[in-house]
Amino acid sequence: MSHYYINDETLSHDLKNIDITINQTTLKFQTDKGVFSKTGLDYGTRVLLENIHLNDQEIKVIDMGCGYGPIGLYVAKTYPKSFVYMIDVNQRAVDLVLKNKELNRIKNVEISQGFLFENIKHQVDVILTNPPIRAGKQVVFALYEQAYQQLNSGGILYVVIQKKQGAPSTKEKLESLFGHVEVLDKNKGYWILSAKK
Secondary structure, eight states, X not given: OOOTTSOOTTOOXXXXXXXXXXXXXXXXXXXXXXXXXXXXXXXXXXXHHHHOOOOSSSOEEEEETOTTSHHHHHHHHXXXXXXXXXXESOHHHHHHHHHHHHHTTOOSEEEEEOSTTTTOOOXXXXXXXXXXXXGOHHHHHHHHHHHHHHEEEXXXXXXXXXXXXXXXXXXXXXXXXXXXEEEEEEETTEEEEEEEO
């Protein structure tokens, strides 16, 4: 059984092309089997992107668990002065993001394969994640702990998570790390959380 949060090189392909519009920004994506939400933009990701408002300055951003790229490429296109590091453990997802970056003519991103923050050398201002819930609580909580370490002082972590998949325990964990957590939205069971360092 293959999962989007592992690197499965044996999986067959089923390439699809989709267009996604968020807040008047339209992006083109190629998706495939073995990546998260391959048939269209996941509702939670849409709610997350509709709720973030970043400074259009020279900020550094991480899209952790980028999949085929909707979060990071949206941020890079919407905030052209930003620089976005996009990371996924799944090499197929990374290959798709590289294609999708070209499809959308986006330059201000760097894409790499890796487990959580193991290959990230830079402190950043913003981290966005739709965390890999099915990878288990241990992995998700490690993501939050490492995100805290990776943020500059004043930096913000944005998380989307369903209530039934652990939003209350995520909020508690983030409060233990950051002190204060804001619930930006609750929409059809999805919570959008922000935590400022």
